[in-house]
Amino acid sequence: MAMASDLVDIKADEARRLRRERIHHWLNRASGTLGVVGLGFLVPLLKIAAGDSPRHQFKVLWQQLFVPLIGIGAFLALWAIFAPQVQTSLGAIPGPAQVWSQTTNLYADHKAERAKEAQFYARQAERNAKLVAEGRAADVKHRSYTGKPTYIDQIFTSLKTVALGFIIATIFAVPLGIMCGLSKTVNGALNPLIQIFKPVSPLAWLPIVTMVVSALYVTPSEAFPKSLVISAVTVTLCSLWPTLINTSLGVASIDKDLLNVGRVLQLPTWRTVTKLILPSSLPLIFTGLRLSLGVGWMVLIAAEMLAQNPGLGKFVWDEFQNGSSQSLAKIMVAVLTIGVIGFLLDRLMYALQSAFTYSANR
Numbered sequence: 001m002a003m004a005s006d007l008v009d010i011k012a013d014e015a016r017r018l019r020r021e022r023i024h025h026w027l028n029r030a031s032g033t034l035g036v037v038g039l040g041f042l043v044p045l046l047k048i049a050a051g052d053s054p055r056h057q058f059k060v061l062w063q064q065l066f067v068p069l070i071g072i073g074a075f076l077a078l079w080a081i082f083a084p085q086v087q088t089s090l091g092a093i094p095g096p097a098q099v100w101s102q103t104t105n106l107y108a109d110h111k112a113e114r115a116k117e118a119q120f121y122a123r124q125a126e127r128n129a130k131l132v133a134e135g136r137a138a139d140v141k142h143r144s145y146t147g148k149p150t151y152i153d154q155i156f157t158s159l160k161t162v163a164l165g166f167i168i169a170t171i172f173a174v175p176l177g178i179m180c181g182l183s184k185t186v187n188g189a190l191n192p193l194i195q196i197f198k199p200v201s202p203l204a205w206l207p208i209v210t211m212v213v214s215a216l217y218v219t220p221s222e223a224f225p226k227s228l229v230i231s232a233v234t235v236t237l238c239s240l241w242p243t244l245i246n247t248s249l250g251v252a253s254i255d256k257d258l259l260n261v262g263r264v265l266q267l268p269t270w271r272t273v274t275k276l277i278l279p280s281s282l283p284l285i286f287t288g289l290r291l292s293l294g295v296g297w298m299v300l301i302a303a304e305m306l307a308q309n310p311g312l313g314k315f316v317w318d319e320f321q322n323g324s325s326q327s328l329a330k331i332m333v334a335v336l337t338i339g340v341i342g343f344l345l346d347r348l349m350y351a352l353q354s355a356f357t358y359s360a361n362r
Contacts, residue, residue, distance in 0.1 A: 083095045102332075128142070157311045161231045162296050172236075178278075197237075206303055217229055254280045282353075290353070297338075
């Protein structure tokens, strides 16, 4: 009986060990994904729950969670202490409490505006239904709601604009970068132009882009108004250079033996690019894409402010011109929003980079 009991205990211990190994294997695989999305601090907590040493995991948790929280808390404390001491023409610099208050007010304004829009369309539908019932279907009219854009609307307008400009930049930059990396002749021809146009400010591009787009884009569509296209093209002209340069560098640094293998196999150019060149240079291409997206987001805000095109930049400028007692707090809300969105866009590109260059990151 004792031997049978010992055998049962051994099997139970072995089952627990295997279960822990499976859990740890899953956690090790999940840690990369959680780290990409900024939730790496959850891994130590999950490992503690799985039976790991709390002492070691708390050290990791301290570095990944508590140290950043302490830094954010210290920043908020210094902001709350020193901001009211700085007096401007619009009053004292708002502290965290005032900024949070304006954040909630802006969101409340957005909900109120959406409620007005819903009521407008409900009244329109009711009126049109009444006309149809009276046999006056020819008098039915459908009008779009023309209320002012809210703060949330401005955010989505800026995101749409930067996405359009970034996509256009990528379409041009990646093929040109591949050609520059493969051909010294093409690189020699384009490199002087890259070095000349790369440092040009968006404020210099904007007047030229405005005139060119106004001349060529004579029948703008509702989905892509002229103001959006102007801002997007400005973003393109300022953000394509990091992708182009990094793509060229990534292609040029490919092992020559790999290209020789493609020649031996007599692969056509398209298959050589898609099967050999792109997979090998993806890490540097994504580095360029991340830099381009960051540059594009910064450029967009400046372009919207200068051209008064819809978006977060125009919101900041309008509040500056408004000069009310709440304007500074609203500008601070916009500044923090711009920073948070920039961080999230970078995380998004990093997640895509990790997904498409998985084998390289392991």
